[in-house]
Amino acid sequence: MSSDAVRDAVTPERVIDAALQIVEVEGLDALSMRRLAATLGVRTPSVYWHVGNRQELLAKLVERITEDVGRIRPVGRTPEQRISSVCLAVLAEVRRRPYVIAVSATAGRGEAIFTPAQEVLAREVTAAGLHGREAAFALRTILFQLGGFILVDHGVASDSSLHGVDRWEVADPDLRAELHTSVDLDDIFRYSLEAVLAKLLP
């Protein structure tokens, strides 16, 4: 009955390792304290001893994930290019690990999605010539743009066709037809980002 339990010294780090493993492979719903204990070859209360409770475990998980993601290097010559390169890199990273969204949301740490990007974007914004209040507003607007897109991208069904279009009273039949085809979501993101950056940067 030992399944493939590992039974070395259990530490908080090993618990987080195991939890991350489960979440990566089977999603957040599969992560239970009991299941985690079984994976570690230990009984449930032991897990509690090491990481507190589920809530605290998720918090530690978020911490681990955000430090794993690491720094992102901007590329490009103009500030616009450099900033959007950072945003697209974060987007790609999150798509590679879709579970981060569920984990940080459940942990009540929604902002965690863009922690890796914040500091480097701040530098780019000041490098673009913005200061103080203006720079702060620009930074937050960019972060909202990025965070919003990540969340919608994640939450929307992949076919992304719209609901009940045929019952709409819209004059244009071409529009109706177009709404049945699915879209390259990234086009929408790039377009929006371009628009706000053009308005934000001097």
Place this chain on the structure above:
Amino acid sequence: MSSDAVRDAVTPERVIDAALQIVEVEGLDALSMRRLAATLGVRTPSVYWHVGNRQELLAKLVERITEDVGRIRPVGRTPEQRISSVCLAVLAEVRRRPYVIAVSATAGRGEAIFTPAQEVLAREVTAAGLHGREAAFALRTILFQLGGFILVDHGVASDSSLHGVDRWEVADPDLRAELHTSVDLDDIFRYSLEAVLAKLLP
């Protein structure tokens, strides 16, 4: 032990009523099939008989909510004004019923957030002079803008100050100071929407 059970004829509609009531008052986590049965003065399997299972119940809940929200009337003279009035109205509506986000997300119907707005926005976009492919792109971009903001607005802690700003290596101390103050999120939304609309509309 009857708490305040209602015990008239149980129907799917009454089940949804009761479910909505629970979710509105105590949030989605409080909605369990057993709890729901108790509220209706009936045993758990009866609920299953009427609404299938939890997943189906959530789907019905989403349907009810979106039809409850009803049509939104655009106000303003220019297309820009009319479109942003619709977006702000949806935003206000969702803030009045924050549970809709959790419910539609859990039901796997993330797009449901903006169903009430879709058709009227489609009309406004064509009224602004866009057709076919262009109109579809504009509509989707506006919807993404709205949906993204709603989700970030919902997920971000109300203080919205950024994490670990003090350890950043940014030159501008004014920026750092500004990031400690909290912001009017709506300013960010209005600003972004203005930027994309200016770019989208002819």
Place this chain on the structure above:
DNA sequence: ACCTGAACACCGTTCAAGT
């Protein structure tokens, strides 16, 4: 310091059995 068995109070879901 670390682990356990046992319990409490919950879940979603199914199903044979009742009226």
Place this chain on the structure above:
DNA sequence: ACCTGAACACCGTTCAAGT
């Protein structure tokens, strides 16, 4: 057609007791 009791297989969490 509608409801029930009873069960199965899960949860998170606590706690006295062991080493």
